[in-house]
Amino acid sequence: MTPGPTPVAPETQLAMAAPIIHHRAPQFMEILGEVREGLKYLFQTRQEVLIFAATGTGAMEGAVANTLSAGDQALVVDGGKFGERWTELCNVYGVKAGRLGVEWGRAVDPQAVAKMLDDNPAIKAVFVQANETSTGVQHPVKELADVTKNRPGTILVVDAISALGGYELPMDEWGVDVLVAGSQKAMMLPPGLAFAALSDKAWEFVKASTLPKYYFDFAKARKSQEKNQTPYTSPVSLILGLQEVLAKIRRDGLEKVFAHNRRLSEATKAAMKAMGLELYSKDYSSVVLTAAMAPAGVDGQKVVAELRKRGIWIAGGQAQAKGKIFRIAHMGYIDEVDLVGAIAGLEIVLNQLGYKVALGTGVQAANQVLGKEAAA
Amino acid sequence: MTPGPTPVAPETQLAMAAPIIHHRAPQFMEILGEVREGLKYLFQTRQEVLIFAATGTGAMEGAVANTLSAGDQALVVDGGKFGERWTELCNVYGVKAGRLGVEWGRAVDPQAVAKMLDDNPAIKAVFVQANETSTGVQHPVKELADVTKNRPGTILVVDAISALGGYELPMDEWGVDVLVAGSQKAMMLPPGLAFAALSDKAWEFVKASTLPKYYFDFAKARKSQEKNQTPYTSPVSLILGLQEVLAKIRRDGLEKVFAHNRRLSEATKAAMKAMGLELYSKDYSSVVLTAAMAPAGVDGQKVVAELRKRGIWIAGGQAQAKGKIFRIAHMGYIDEVDLVGAIAGLEIVLNQLGYKVALGTGVQAANQVLGKEAAA
Numbered sequence: 001m002t003p004g005p006t007p008v009a010p011e012t013q014l015a016m017a018a019p020i021i022h023h024r025a026p027q028f029m030e031i032l033g034e035v036r037e038g039l040k041y042l043f044q045t046r047q048e049v050l051i052f053a054a055t056g057t058g059a060m061e062g063a064v065a066n067t068l069s070a071g072d073q074a075l076v077v078d079g080g081k082f083g084e085r086w087t088e089l090c091n092v093y094g095v096k097a098g099r100l101g102v103e104w105g106r107a108v109d110p111q112a113v114a115k116m117l118d119d120n121p122a123i124k125a126v127f128v129q130a131n132e133t134s135t136g137v138q139h140p141v142k143e144l145a146d147v148t149k150n151r152p153g154t155i156l157v158v159d160a161i162s163a164l165g166g167y168e169l170p171m172d173e174w175g176v177d178v179l180v181a182g183s184q185k186a187m188m189l190p191p192g193l194a195f196a197a198l199s200d201k202a203w204e205f206v207k208a209s210t211l212p213k214y215y216f217d218f219a220k221a222r223k224s225q226e227k228n229q230t231p232y233t234s235p236v237s238l239i240l241g242l243q244e245v246l247a248k249i250r251r252d253g254l255e256k257v258f259a260h261n262r263r264l265s266e267a268t269k270a271a272m273k274a275m276g277l278e279l280y281s282k283d284y285s286s287v288v289l290t291a292a293m294a295p296a297g298v299d300g301q302k303v304v305a306e307l308r309k310r311g312i313w314i315a316g317g318q319a320q321a322k323g324k325i326f327r328i329a330h331m332g333y334i335d336e337v338d339l340v341g342a343i344a345g346l347e348i349v350l351n352q353l354g355y356k357v358a359l360g361t362g363v364q365a366a367n368q369v370l371g372k373e374a375a376a
Numbered sequence: 377m378t379p380g381p382t383p384v385a386p387e388t389q390l391a392m393a394a395p396i397i398h399h400r401a402p403q404f405m406e407i408l409g410e411v412r413e414g415l416k417y418l419f420q421t422r423q424e425v426l427i428f429a430a431t432g433t434g435a436m437e438g439a440v441a442n443t444l445s446a447g448d449q450a451l452v453v454d455g456g457k458f459g460e461r462w463t464e465l466c467n468v469y470g471v472k473a474g475r476l477g478v479e480w481g482r483a484v485d486p487q488a489v490a491k492m493l494d495d496n497p498a499i500k501a502v503f504v505q506a507n508e509t510s511t512g513v514q515h516p517v518k519e520l521a522d523v524t525k526n527r528p529g530t531i532l533v534v535d536a537i538s539a540l541g542g543y544e545l546p547m548d549e550w551g552v553d554v555l556v557a558g559s560q561k562a563m564m565l566p567p568g569l570a571f572a573a574l575s576d577k578a579w580e581f582v583k584a585s586t587l588p589k590y591y592f593d594f595a596k597a598r599k600s601q602e603k604n605q606t607p608y609t610s611p612v613s614l615i616l617g618l619q620e621v622l623a624k625i626r627r628d629g630l631e632k633v634f635a636h637n638r639r640l641s642e643a644t645k646a647a648m649k650a651m652g653l654e655l656y657s658k659d660y661s662s663v664v665l666t667a668a669m670a671p672a673g674v675d676g677q678k679v680v681a682e683l684r685k686r687g688i689w690i691a692g693g694q695a696q697a698k699g700k701i702f703r704i705a706h707m708g709y710i711d712e713v714d715l716v717g718a719i720a721g722l723e724i725v726l727n728q729l730g731y732k733v734a735l736g737t738g739v740q741a742a743n744q745v746l747g748k749e750a751a752a
Contacts, residue, residue, distance in 0.1 A: 016613070020382070053568050054591065092590045191611045
């Protein structure tokens with residue numbers, strides 16, 4: 001239940017263990033055709049969703065290198081560990097990135113972004129995380145898109161690596177210009193695939209961009225995919241896993257997937273509250289991840305370490321939040337059994353580390369949320 | 377038996393189907409430590425072998441972006457479809473790439489390279505394929521390294537994507553500066569991992585390089601790996617497969633792996649000769665791939681198509697060789713049963729397409745080679 005690579009379902013593992021198909025074979029092209037449709041459904045877009053053999057960071061790099069040019073100005077929303085990545089990427093490519101710092105645990109204020117764009121209309125791109133995994137905050141993507149969508153000179157680039165497939169992010173409807181995702185979180189696959197989808201406006205930016213790109217060349221990838229191919233060797237086994245996962249998502253329907261995560265999230269947050277634990281995220285607490293403050297006098301890293309001894313994997317804090325928090329991911333192939341078990345373990349470990357909480361408090365609160373629909 | 381993604385052994389498939397481990401977990405770091413040692417053995421180097429979640433092209437891009445700067449001069453040996461890729465990469469990054477054209481089916485003459493470097497000492501890098509998959513030719517890497525190794529201002533960059541693990545390429549001993557490989561050929565894994573190893577000389581070039589890089593940042597990757605980590609999320613399942621494959625290679629020993637491929641190669645070439653078929657590669661015919669000329673009046677693409685109907689997968693020609701040749705890969709997880717069966721199918725198909733060859737001619741010649749050691 002870490003926000004790193006999340007568990008993969010056995011049926012997906014089996015799909016990926018199928019014999020290797022040649023990536024130019026008609027059989028594989030048919031699979032890629034189906035995968036392309038499934039990705040459009042998941043991204044809620046009519047645009048091509050580009051597939052790369054890489055982890056999400058590769059697609060983030062592509063988002064910078066394909067839409068901007070050296071000397072361009074950009075604005076990076078930086079409210080956690082992953083916000084910094086956008087800044088590093090801009091620096092590498094000579095893009096002048098202004099930084100809108102957001103206190104860790106807080107969401108960005110869309111009006112602050114609007115003001116910065118008003119003050120400096122030369123800003124060509126706003127970079128943001130949909131879900132800041134290091135703090136458990138969801139930034140208000142819809143409201144940010146409202147700010148950028150009527151500005152023809154500015155695109156909104158969203159890292160949804162830990163968000164897409166976890167909760168509602170309809171890119172076309174909201175007007176997101178570039179949406180980047182990865183295979184290893186809510187998509188329930190092993191790491192190794194990165195995705196990017198672009199709005200018509202962003203594709204216009206691609207035409208003007210002069211930064212160097214080759215492996216992550218978006219225009220070339222789109223051209224290939226429209227022929228049910230990829231420019232280079234396809235990561236065949238991961239694509240077979242992707243086919244399996246996307247078919248399941250389409251069968252279940254996005255709304256059901258999102259409702260599952262919402263339910264787990266609400267149960268987790270209820271359990272934290274019942275145990276007297278504060279959330280680290282002060283606003284827009286994430287549907288896919290709960291970041292809780294360690295109680296006074298308890299080291300968050302020790303909570304994580306003790307739970308690992310019991311076979312329960314959650315994550316600690318990073319950088320300035322290290323030791324202060326612990327993070328429970330509830331996305332992808334995770335169910336109520338996993339969740340209630342993890343909370344039970346947490347109660348035991350907190351007591352062990354000196355924070356007295358009556359055993360059963362957290363699991364009771366969680367199960368009151370989980371059982372609601374059965375009672376209704 | 378195509379030179380694309382090659383078959384993966386069932387035991388490797390099972391290793392990759394193991395439950396996902398967190399990429400920062402001690403257990404995974406231990407695995408990465410073992411994998412790092414196995415890669416050094418395979419590359420025959422004391423240098424760190426960098427691992428990327430990507431296909432081989434990504435590491436090729438990294439080789440350009442990490443060692444050169446815009447405006448630098450380079451020399452690309454271009455004797456097939458994959459030689460062109462180095463030129464494209466140089467063009468994207470503003471590296472001025474001179475081209476040493478080599479007739480398709482021929483190997484580059486190291487003396488021609490030496491002359492070009494004498495004429496233009498500003499050339500900072502020579503780019504070449506170890507094995508040109510489109511023509512079935514092995515370029516003389518050792519002799520090319522002899523040309524570059526005493527020139528402190530020039531590095532030799534070798535794409536060994538379809539070669540490494542197939543035959544002898546001891547990078548440290550020969551003095552290769554950058555060796556790039558991929559997981560999906562002789563390494564017997566699914567596509568999705570790319571590798572690069574650099575000599576001390578090449579690491580000096582990295583210090584001077586000013587081209588932008590982030591996902592394929594070699595210095596950052598080395599620093600992470602020395603702590604048994606990767607800079608971004610590790611492609612955990614592929615790394616588990618890699619661990620399995622590398623353990624097997626170390627158990628068997630490189631010499632045994634190479635001898636296996638040599639034996640299959642010699643058997644294939646004997647079969648072609650016995651059937652009266654000419655090789656497309658006029659010199660240094662590849663140990664991992666045999667490119668044969670289709671007989672007069674027979675379309676090479678039809679040979680491939682008819683064999684596919686029989687469940688036998690070989691490859692046709694590409695670009696200027698399309699229709700003229702067909703290519704049989706004999707690398708990785710391929711044995712004599714596969715090979716003799718494929719040659720039997722080829723005899724039948726050639727007859728069917730109007731080229732009369734006594735049935736059994738090819739398989740007899742192949743088996744005379746294959747059985748030699750048993751008789752000895």
